[in-house]
Amino acid sequence: MKMRVLALFALMGIATTGFAAAPGKAQQIAEGEKLYKYWCSGCHGPGIGQNGAPYLPGETALRAKYKGAVPGLLHERTDLTPEFVKLFVRQGITIMPFFRKTEIDDQQLDAIAAYLTRNSKTK
Amino acid sequence: MATLPAGVSAADFNAAITKFKAAVGEKHVFTSDEDVALYRDAYSPMWGTPQELLASAAVAPDTVEQVQAIVRAANEHKIPLYPISTGKNVGYGGSAPNLHGSVVLDLKRMNRILEVDDRRGFALVEPGVAYFDLYRHIQEKKLKVWIDCPDPGWGSLIGNSLDHGVGYTFGAFRDHFGSHCGMEVVLPNGEIMRTGMGALPGAKSWQDYKYGFGPYVDGLFGQGNFGIVTKMGFWLMPEPEAYQSGYVSVPKRHDIIALVDHVNYLEHIGLIGQPNYSSPLGRAQRNEPDLRALVGKAGGPSDEELDRFGAAKGIPSWEVELQFYGPAKTVAANWEYARERIGASIPGSTFRDGHSYRFPMTDEQKAAVEHKVAVGIPAMSIFSIGARSELNPSPTDGHLWFAPIIPKTGEAILESQRAFAKVYQEFGLNVGGIFQTPATWIYRAFVMIVGMPVSRSNKEINAKSMAAFKRVVEVAAEHGWAEYRSPPAFADLVADSYSYNDHALRRFNEQLKDAVDPNGIIAAGRGGIWPRHLRGGRKA
């Protein structure tokens, strides 16, 4: 059932490319936001870190890496692509380990990618 | 298929995989290289080498009956299984097995919170339940209990406690295995067993009384390989009215001895939660080049030299944060008592108030708490230590935890600092040192933990960390100290140091292993315990 609904949403998304997010896409993005908050925001969300760090570790790391060229919070970025998001979730980076499919399955990862790329100029 | 368990034919392996699929559904058996690679230990010091411990496949059941079916099939085809709950044991092995080629039994999908009772103060959960999940459940239901969390909130109550994991509130709760009550286990023959009062059909107190009747066997399942735990109860702390912390500083190196004795008294009599030791003098190195020079001089500085430096600059050697929980009135009185007691005993000791909170907190108040786990809120902020930052522009790819137990005394701190620092220096590792203070999660012992760096691209870093690890385990054993927990790469080495009377303990464990799991299918090598047919391959 879930599969069929998602397939339908994907079709609708394609049909309306270039316009405001279609209902299917909107639902996928909303689902992605929920999953992002659950799995990623512990490090990548807004908030203070430990030992006096003003930001959580994910934001601290991305601020140090990009030195202000892009926002430190992933959900504020407009330059991400779905492939980029998926690469880091499945391969990890520095101290961030990768996530198994029992944690985030491929459909859920698509939703997280859709959420993080919702404002991207290049999709 | 890249990896087969040693001694298992492709035919047997494939037959088992077919049975696993029949038990849990095709979608929940992972055999492609891409999927199985997600079970690698992200912090493996053997990353990309022939020694790396890899899974051959993974299977993810959703019910106890499915676990039973998997275990029976594994027995039939002699397939080694390696159970994980949430698989987040990074630094101690991640989700990778001790025995190369094992099939990981991934219990993440079994994530039901079966019961939370805030009158008797317990939770009964399945393996896939993360600290974050239980916290959310408690908040949503407005239950008046706290969880004792380890630093990272994404792990599971069951996986963490089965590795003897630890947390941050009161002593009785910080020992996560010690604060469990009652287990359900799928034994190596596929049978279900319940421990403690759970062995009584219709028991009314499975999560209230641990021992039931007869020997207490739960210990076999922590850092062991005698079964797969499918349910576990945990005691929870009542939400207190207030929290207050206070900092105590003492000037001289040897003041740590009296300080620890006082803090032990406060803790063991129930007045404080976890004490957090640190060294203001150690921190001052960043801004004091003369101190850095003193510390770096050949042979290291004497305690007297350090005391002179500290006295001249007005920088104390040691500090401890005391954390008080309870009614607002008694919390304030207990802090006052601690000040009086320590002030009267250690000349030059100073005191300052720390944080003060009332419960329940609003979301805004929670967001402002830096060390959230100290007030029972799971978080991920610990990764601030180690993540890329301006001060740490080239982070490592993780670390190996070396976590030796020493006695809970100031003397042991001073002795172990110097003994371990010598090894770290010899290997050029920038960890530990003469200002290192102990981790205090364990109620009755200290842990002089350090994280040795690992890299996924630089094998030299890994080789150095592994060599240092091996050496420091030996040095620890020479002093009568040993690890409480170990990454799989060193499990044999660590188990080997527990060698009293020609390894009587290990021989006993292995006798049990042979009786309970004759085919050796469950987590071979975990805790240094190998099934008979694999004992020759022991690494130590």
Ligand SMILES: Cc1cc2nc3c(=O)[nH]c(=O)nc-3n(C[C@H](O)[C@H](O)[C@H](O)COP(=O)(O)OP(=O)(O)OC[C@H]3O[C@@H](n4cnc5c(N)ncnc54)[C@H](O)[C@@H]3O)c2cc1C
């Ligand atoms: C920066 C950092 C900070 C950390 N801080 C802490 C801390 O404060 N406290 C702490 O304790 N740890 C800490 N750790 C270590 C580790 O991350 C946690 O202990 C984590 O909770 C363990 O992972 P898990 O809960 O997913 O357990 P899992 O990885 O699921 O399980 C751990 C092991 O237990 C066994 N096991 C798991 N489930 C079962 C089962 N159902 N039946 C039989 N055997 C089973 C397996 O051998 C498994 O490998 C830290 C790690 C890092 C990197």
